[in-house]
Amino acid sequence: MPSTEYRRYVALGDSQTEGLGDGDDTTGxxxxxxxxxxxxxxxxxxxxxxxxxxxxxxxxxxxAEQLGPALALRPDIATVVAGVNDVLRPRFDAAEVAGHLEEMFAALTAAGAHVATVTFPDLGRIVPLARPLGPRLTELNDRVREAAARHGVSVAETAxxxxxxxxxxxxxxxxxxSALGxxxxxxxxxxxxxxxxxxDTWTQPLPPRTAPGPGAAVAAELRWAAAFLGPWLGRRLRGRSSGDGRTAKRPDLLPLATADARDR
Structure with missing residues (x-):
C-alpha cells in the first residue's frame, strides 16, 4: 500500500508511546x-x-492487553514499541521479550497493517549507572531486527x-x-x-553545547539517583508500576483533529 494511503493508525506500547516526557498529565x-x-x-x-x-x-x-483491541480497530499502519521496561527488570529474557513483539508483528501484518518499530539506544550512553544493561539492549535490538525482517516490519534505527x-x-x-527526542x-x-x-535529518547532531565539568557531572548523577532511581527502585520492591490504574489515552480510532481537541 502506498504510504500516502494510510488512513487508520494504531499505536501500541508503553510510556514512550503514551508520550511521557513530551507534555505532562495536566496539560496533556x-x-x-x-x-x-x-x-x-x-x-x-x-x-x-x-x-x-x-x-x-x-x-x-x-x-496481552493491546493486541486484541488494536486488531479490532483494523489499522492499515501500526507502531509497536515495547521492551525497555523488561530490560530494566532483574530477570530478563531477550528471546521471550522479542517473542512477544514478534507475535504482535505477525498478527498485525497478517491483518493487513504496515507495522513499524524502533531499536533502543544503549542506556549507558545516557545514564552511566546503566552501562551493565548494554548487552541486554544489544541482544534485544538484534532480535527485533530479525523478527521485523521476517514480517516486513519497518525499523527506525533510533539506537x-x-x-x-x-x-x-x-x-x-x-x-x-524529551519533546525534542x-x-x-x-x-x-x-x-x-x-x-x-x-x-535522514533526524540523525544529525544537535548544535554544540558546553559540557559540564567532572564535578558537575558527578553531582548531576547523585541528584538523578536521588530524584529518579530511588523512587523507581521503591516501586519495584513494592511490586508497583507507574501504570497501575491507568488506561489508554486514546482507545478509539478518531480523526486526528478530533483526538487532539479531546486530549489537549
Missing part, C-alpha cells in the same frame, strides 16, 4: 506517536488515530545516531525522551516507512 501528553500521526496526516489528510499505550507495561502485557546520547534528547529522568523518533518513523518529504 503528546509524544512520538502523536507526532508520527501528524506526519501521516500531512501525507494524507483524514487520518484516524488511536493510541493504546500505557506506561509501565512489559512487552508481554502490551501483547544508532550519535545524537541519541545528547542530554537534550532526554528528560531529567533520562529514561524518557520524541520529535526525532517520529521523524525516524516517517523516514522508515517512506513518507513523502521525510529524510
Amino acid at each position: 501528553l503528546r509524544g512520538f506517536a502523536d507526532r508520527f500521526a501528524g506526519h501521516l496526516e500531512a501525507a494524507r489528510p483524514g487520518l484516524h488515530y488511536a493510541n493504546l499505550a500505557v506506561r509501565g507495561r512489559l512487552a508481554g502485557q502490551v501483547r 544508532l545516531p550519535e545524537a541519541v546520547a545528547d542530554p537534550r534528547m532526554w528528560t531529567t529522568d533520562r529514561l524518557h525522551a 520524541h520529535e526525532r523518533i517520529a521523524a525516524a518513523l516517517a523516514h522508515a516507512v517512506g513518507l513523502p518529504g521525510s529524510d
Whole structure:
C-alpha cells in the first residue's frame, strides 16, 4: 500500500508511546506517536488515530492487553514499541521479550497493517549507572531486527545516531525522551516507512553545547539517583508500576483533529 494511503493508525506500547516526557498529565501528553500521526496526516489528510499505550507495561502485557483491541480497530499502519521496561527488570529474557513483539508483528501484518518499530539506544550512553544493561539492549535490538525482517516490519534505527546520547534528547529522568527526542523518533518513523518529504535529518547532531565539568557531572548523577532511581527502585520492591490504574489515552480510532481537541 502506498504510504500516502494510510488512513487508520494504531499505536501500541508503553510510556514512550503514551508520550511521557513530551507534555505532562495536566496539560496533556503528546509524544512520538502523536507526532508520527501528524506526519501521516500531512501525507494524507483524514487520518484516524488511536493510541493504546500505557506506561509501565512489559512487552508481554502490551501483547496481552493491546493486541486484541488494536486488531479490532483494523489499522492499515501500526507502531509497536515495547521492551525497555523488561530490560530494566532483574530477570530478563531477550528471546521471550522479542517473542512477544514478534507475535504482535505477525498478527498485525497478517491483518493487513504496515507495522513499524524502533531499536533502543544503549542506556549507558545516557545514564552511566546503566552501562551493565548494554548487552541486554544489544541482544534485544538484534532480535527485533530479525523478527521485523521476517514480517516486513519497518525499523527506525533510533539506537544508532550519535545524537541519541545528547542530554537534550532526554528528560531529567533520562529514561524518557524529551519533546525534542520524541520529535526525532517520529521523524525516524516517517523516514522508515517512506513518507513523502521525510529524510535522514533526524540523525544529525544537535548544535554544540558546553559540557559540564567532572564535578558537575558527578553531582548531576547523585541528584538523578536521588530524584529518579530511588523512587523507581521503591516501586519495584513494592511490586508497583507507574501504570497501575491507568488506561489508554486514546482507545478509539478518531480523526486526528478530533483526538487532539479531546486530549489537549
